[in-house]
Amino acid sequence: MSADKVQIEERNNVGVKLIAGEEADAAAEVIAESYPDAVIERYPAYLSIEVPNHVSFDMQRIAEQLGRPYDAPTFLVIMSSFNGRINVEDDRITISSEII
């Protein structure tokens, strides 16, 4: 019962899983506007956002969407998980598919 060699296909999608709620909805709105290729899926307790190659979450734009101040540490409260290589900065959280 020897197993064959497996073929793993390289994937370049990046994304996040956000705990459901108004902040996740606001982030999804902003992403849908900026990334026409984004795939946004809703699950009972979380929201999944997937984008090819690269995605950047702009805190200022999420704040405008929410109508109140918003920052990266608060975004990390709802960011349950991510795919890709992440970089957290003051005003944005960026995820890219390449190894950095």
Place this chain on the structure above:
Amino acid sequence: MARSLTKAYERVKNIDWEPTYISAADKYVEPTRFFLPKKAIDPFKTFIREYFSMEREKESRHYSMLEAASRIQASQPEPRWMEGMKFALSNLSAIEYSAGRQMGRMARVVAPMELRQGYMMQVLDEMRHTQLEMNTLRHHMRSWPDPSGYDIALKAAGNSVGAGIFRSLSEDFTTCDAVETSLGLQIFVETAYSNMFFVGLSTAAVQSGDPVMASTMLTIQSDESRHMANGYATLMTLLQDDRNIPLIQETFDKWAWRGHMGFEVGLSLFADYFVKHKTDSAKEMSQRWLIEDFYGGFYKKLEKYGIKEPRWLPDVIRNSEWASHSAAVYLFGAWPVFYHRYDPIDAREMEWFEKKYPGWYSHYGKFWEAYHQMTDADGGMLVLKELGGLPAFCQVCQLPWIFPRPDASTGCTMQHNGRTIAFCSPACKSIFENDPVHYSGFKSFYDLYDGWDLADVILELGYLREDGKTLMAQPVLEPKRMWTVDDIRRCRYEVTSPLRNMATTPATAG
């Protein structure tokens, strides 16, 4: 914005120092076989002040949910899920606690400041997770009509035969090279597998009417995001020195397999057999979260650094076809030595299994038919005895010798210091051979109970209800009459190690 955290972080890093009053050897306590460059990366750049405010916010959101759930019973949760949680939560809580210990050790051994910082916050995260899970246990114990089993969760994580799988995994992480712990725990368990469990199964938690667990899972996973980044940072730091490449490869070979047997088998069992309202099968979850996201989206990209596919990945993939079903045969077959009520799959679900896993019925159908015939306490038939008792346990992963399938086991044995030792697979045997001292002391079910009457084993484990006679575990949710330890004694089943008279079985090629 008043100040830039990114700039402040760069400034603060420059004030790290090497103490002169203690030698490096004394300071780092344990040596590591890896080569650690001085400079490291930290993608999260978290200060302790921001860390605490973030975690406080997470706690405040989660515990308000717990408070609301304790006031208002929105709907009756699904019994299968709630009973399965007795086993799941007891093990999870113990795994998280030991992960906290492992992080403290890593922070002592690993020199670069950025990595130490990440590990130290992870110590606190793991303590938080233990508490979140303890509070979920407490909530369930107070709200679920049958609290028996929830009340001994931590004791059972220490003495149940099934918990041996997770104990062996945790103890390996606690005692292997600390840098290896980072690569194995943060990359394989936390990046490859924890998403599948905490995010993937949050949907099942909601559909089973257990929003408290769904919230627990997702708030835990929000810390795991930093842990994934810790593992990634450790790996990228190590990759700066070519001498680390073969050491990383050997570590990935081991933990791709250990993570699969120690964690994925359990979570696939849970996804397929403890969820009543089924959506994705464990195999589909594994394909999406493990093969596509982890191996395709991350691991594959390490090829340019000279990292090859893990040695036993083909076996992992082959196993994931059958792992949940074989694990279910073990967990359901050995029901009297667990501590929850079982809800065996019905005829309608068998169709689902056959559809999702073509060929399922021909391998597992007989077991389930036998199981359904032996659930009556007055019947005097014990499925464990009638099917020939538990097989030998693997000395490394502590799973029984029934993988990938009971009718096609890759199990093998070897002689070590005058003892016959069993393994589930050539992979676990090879891991043992590379480091026998590490694994030879683990006492399996048979080392402890060979020759005992099963009733005495249950008494010793303490899995009895308040009357001191009725078993915590029951083979169906509502048996005609609850099984007692006397019913088990009447079945006359003596625990008998299959290794007693077994000749050595050589490893076959997978």
